[in-house]
Amino acid sequence: MEQLIPPEWFIGLHWSVLIGIAAAATYGLMNGADWLVHGASYLARRLGIPKVVVGATIVSLGTTSPECAVSVMAAWNGRPGLALGNAVGSIIADTGLIFGIGCLMAVLPVDRFLLSRQGWVQFGAALLLAGLCYSAFGWQGDAATLGREVGALFLTLLIVYMIMSVRWSRQRLRGLATEPDASVPAPVALPGPADLQYDEDDPAEAAPAAVAPVPEPPPPPTAAVGEAKKASVAWLLSLVVVGAATVVVTSHILIESVSELARQFGVPQVVIAATMVALGTSLPELVVGLTAVRQGHPELLVGNVIGADILNVLFVIGASAVAASLPILDPLARVPHIFLVVHLPTMLTVLILFRVFIWIACRQGHFSRWMGLPLVTLYCAYVVIQYAVS
Template identity: 30%
Template structure:
């Protein structure tokens, strides 16, 4: 029964995110919001909502390993397998703004997270943790990011006249219903995933952190994978990469910021390896993106293989 509840929870998370993204994206486009901004905000927030729900519920339940492992595991999954598979299907073009600002902001977020959790090394505390004050810092930085993207939106509005002609009038009632219904499914599905995943972990002798890094991280990242692959096949690279980068920014600053503000999260020592790997992989993505302003098929293959190797490593480590 636990496995069935876990699968039902995942289905609700994925389909809920799908409805949320579909409804909110159409509302945004009806309001003449540029595609890259849609990717960085609405689509990124929608596809990150499973991680947000799972991590916040896990924080409330006192399962810090699931909350932290979910975010770090999801970000690694996004950078490696999501970018990798998407680039293999159709090489990703990268806008200069994404290279100069969004990806470096993701890298900054990963480094900030490393600094705020390294309490024993930097401040001489007895245990590493993501405290409430750390969470407030992350949320303040997130507010700066929101200010930046809304400035981008304001400056881009003058360039959307051609899109205005091509965009048909949105069905507001249907889109609002999709958005609210999707959000409800995400919240209920998240509750099912956390409770059932914790039970599965205990029954198999797995740690909460391992479950967060693997089963929960992959499950909650499926919306990013599906959304980015769909966008790549439609040759909308700006939405595909904007979704991935935006999701990682949301995961670090908003998801962990909110979760740790609600309830401080103890940081397990072995997670430092995963966090440092996340920083390295974000830097690798930046380097790949600067190569002819695209992530090609060879880079995509490399990233996908890195994820397979990472999965083998953490399973052996447990």
């Protein structure tokens, strides 16, 4: 991800200038996240698609595409090892850090339709990646790589996944069209004059001339729904694209400026690598997810985490492996086998824990706040281990 904004641009700048750049980047980052979340939520209303589905497709694609482009360029430029580490690290950060913090902030809703489809694709893609990596290491030893045939397989599965996502969305729309609206109360049948018994000899019980019909309560109009209906799909899509681009660019400017500021104040390089670099790979998804929760759209967070995990395997690793074979071991690292002994086991542990929480949440109807604590703790332990072996 560091090639998107060259670090050389910030070297030698005065600390006051770096603080100003960081402040401006933070302001742009927050505004970009607001544009992305507003555009995605209005687009969901405009198209009649659940927000969790928009989060799993459009939002996750917008926040993952720049990372895919950078990983592919790194593979072309002779640094293919970045792709595997970036993709697996992003999965751990998305599920452990971002979803964990989201759970701690609010009770997150459960969408059984998405969790029973995209949720299993997320888990299956990670299992496939881990199985291929361990199989390649067992077969090829220290020279193990994920070749172009693996990349072609992942890209083929990506096409299948996108086709199935469209079909699932259509099934979802048909299901929503046939379901009654729970927000509108059912009309109550009131007795009419013919249904009542009257004593015609008693003037006090004379039958009324007519019973006025009870009007049905209109659905409560909201400003958001009105704005969503007025805005065109093209405008909302452009808002999502501009918001995603702003989030990605400003997040990297923020990370590079703060990293250079830390160097000037004497912070050790290894500490910067274990914190700023780790945060930089997941900052766009983190800001977008927390903004969605803060604005009352937690479904976008759930969908974005699941969709981003799928795309990190099928899209980022697939496209990078097609560009160049990806080495599983890093001979320049202090622990060359760190990907096999730290990254992959942590990814599998986080996703297994996530599946357990999905099972609990489907039974109780929501993700509880306490579920965020073990996920965030696991992510912090992962960062500490990376710092220790660096």
